[in-house]
Amino acid sequence: xxxxxxxFVVGLLVLVVSCGGSGSKKLPIMGRQEFKEVNGKxxxxxxxxxxxxxxxxxxxxxxxKTFEDKIYVADFFFGTCPTICPVMKQQxxxxxxxxxxxxxFAILSHTIDPEHDTVAYLKDYSEKIGVMDNKVWHFVTGNKxxxxxxxxxxxxxxxxxxxxxAPGGFIHSGAFILVDKERxxxxxxxxxxxxxxxxxxxxxxxxxxxxx
Amino acid sequence: xxxxxxxxxxACGGAKSENEGVQDRLNTKELKYFTNGKRLYTQYxxxxxxxxxxxxxxxxxxxxESDYLMEDLGRAAKIMKYGQKGPIAVNGTEYNQPMxxxxxxxxxxxxxxxxxxxxxxxxxxDIMTLPEVQEALKEQ
Numbered sequence: 001x002x003x004x005x006x007x008f009v010v011g012l013l014v015l016v017v018s019c020g021g022s023g024s025k026k027l028p029i030m031g032r033q034e035f036k037e038v039n040g041k042x043x044x045x046x047x048x049x050x051x052x053x054x055x056x057x058x059x060x061x062x063x064x065k066t067f068e069d070k071i072y073v074a075d076f077f078f079g080t081c082p083t084i085c086p087v088m089k090q091q092x093x094x095x096x097x098x099x100x101x102x103x104x105f106a107i108l109s110h111t112i113d114p115e116h117d118t119v120a121y122l123k124d125y126s127e128k129i130g131v132m133d134n135k136v137w138h139f140v141t142g143n144k145x146x147x148x149x150x151x152x153x154x155x156x157x158x159x160x161x162x163x164x165x166a167p168g169g170f171i172h173s174g175a176f177i178l179v180d181k182e183r184x185x186x187x188x189x190x191x192x193x194x195x196x197x198x199x200x201x202x203x204x205x206x207x208x209x210x211x212x
Numbered sequence: 213x214x215x216x217x218x219x220x221x222x223a224c225g226g227a228k229s230e231n232e233g234v235q236d237r238l239n240t241k242e243l244k245y246f247t248n249g250k251r252l253y254t255q256y257x258x259x260x261x262x263x264x265x266x267x268x269x270x271x272x273x274x275x276x277e278s279d280y281l282m283e284d285l286g287r288a289a290k291i292m293k294y295g296q297k298g299p300i301a302v303n304g305t306e307y308n309q310p311m312x313x314x315x316x317x318x319x320x321x322x323x324x325x326x327x328x329x330x331x332x333x334x335x336x337x338d339i340m341t342l343p344e345v346q347e348a349l350k351e352q
Contacts, residue, residue, distance in 0.1 A: 082312045086260045086268050128309075129269035168312075192259075 027178070027207055030185040031157060049155055049183040054110070054140035054147070057122040062108070062138045064183065071207050072106040073200070074177045075191055076151055076160045078113035079125050082168045088191040089129055092137075092176070098201055100136045104181075104208060107137040110150060112160050112170050114141040156185065176200055180207055234331055242327060242339045249328030252321055256292075256314055257329075265333040271309055273302035276333035285330055285340055286348030289322050293349055319345045 031047030053063040073095060077085040092107060099105045111117035117125070122139040131137050141147075151160035151173075158173035178187040178200060186207055189200040238246060253261075257275075261267055265276035275281050280302040281288050295313035299306055317325075323345045330337035340348075 080310070083259055086272055087258075087262070089271075090262060090268055125271065128271040 025206065026210060027186040027203055030188065032153075046182075046184045047157075049150075049179060049185070052146065052150055052155075054138075054142035055119055056134050056138040056140050057119060057126045058134040059119050060134055060138075062140050066138065067106055067108070067179075067181075067183075069181060070104050070106045071181055071186075071204070072108055072179050073204075074108045074110070074156055074179060075175065076110050076112050076156075076158065076172045078111050078168065078170055078172070079117045079121055080113070080168060081170070081172075084174045084192045088174055088176075091191050091194065091197040093129060093131075094197060095176075095201060095204070096131065096137055099204060102208070104211070105136065105204065109137065109139045110147050111139070111141050112144075112147060112151070112162075112172055114144050114147060117141050158188075178203060178207065181211060237336065238327075238331065238339065245324045245327035245339060246331060247328075248321075249324035249326065250332075252317075252325045253328050256317070257325065260311070265329065265335075270305060270307065273300070273305070273307045275329050275335075277335060278302050282330065282335060282337060285326055285337060286344070286351070288329075289326060289340075289345050289348045290351070292322050292325060293317055319349060322349070 029046050033047065034045040036043045036045055049064070051064045053061060056062045073092070075088060075092065077088060079085075092109070096107060111122065119141060122141060126132075126137070126139045131139075148160055150156060151158050156175075156177045158175045158177065160170075160172045162169065163171045174190055174192045176189045176191040176197065177185055178189070180186050187200065187203055190196040234246060235243065260272050261275050262272075265274055265278075267274040273280065280300060291311065292314055294315075296311040299308040301307075319342060323340055323342055326345070327339045329335065331339075
C-alpha cells in the first residue's frame, strides 16, 4: 500500500489551459495530471470528477452512476440569479434540443443556492424553460458544502461561492464543462456566448466519436 | 464575390429588419435615445430578456411584441426602476418570477431604454417625454 503511494511522482503538475495536442483531433484532457510509475513505465493519471450525490428536479438521486456510459455538460446557476443565468439556460437549451435524443448524453446543472432552490422550485423552473422531465437534463440541489466542493479544484475547477457583494449574493462561473465517460474534463466553454456554445456543440460529437 | 456580399448582407439582415423603419419614425433626438437605450438594454436587461427581447420560456416574459409592455409604458418605467413581483399575464401566458429593481437607473436612462424596447423587434410606440417618465415613476 505504502509502496504504491510512493510510486506516485508528485510535483509534476501540469495545467492544460487550452487546446493541447495539436494535430490530433481528440479533445484535450484538462486539469492537473500526476504521473505514476508502473513496472518501469510512466502512466499518466488525469484529474477526474469525484463521486457525488445530489437530488434532481424529480426527486431522483443523481450521482456518478447516473452518468455511467454518458458524456455530459455541467454548469452552476441559481434560480433568482439577476445576471448571466438566464442567458446560460437559453444557450444550454440549444444543446439540449440538439442532443437530447442521444442515450449517451446528459446535462447536469447544479444550483449554488440550495436553500432557495428546492426540488419543488427546480421542477417548476425546469418546466418553465421547457424541460419536462429528468431523462437528460438534471437540475440538482443538495448539501451546500458538497455543491461548492464540486466547483472547487477537486471537482470542475470553476469559481462558485457565496458573496454578499455580488449581484444576487453569489459568485459563479458562466462555464459549461464538458466531461467524458471516464469523468475527465475535456473542455471549458463560456455559456453566455453563442459562439463558444457553438464550439461546444461541435465538440460533443467528437467526444462521442471517441467511444465508437 | 457576389456570394460574399450576399452573406454579409444576410449577416446584417437581423439588425436591419429588427429596427425596421425606425429611422423614418423617429426624429434625430429620439434616435439618439434609441441608440443609447440599446446600449443600456445590453447592460441591464439583455441577460434576462435576451438579444431579441424573446425572454426565456415561461420563466421570463418577452418584450418583443409584448402586450403588457406596450399597453402601458409608464408601468414599464416603474417595473424597470422598482422591480416586479407577483403573477402577470403577457400575451396570454402567466409569468410569476420576480424581476429585480434597478434603483440606480435615472429617469433619462429609463426613457432611453423605453425608447429602444418599445421601438424594436416589431414594437412601435411614441417616445415618452422626460416629465412623463418622472411623473410615472412618482405614482404608486
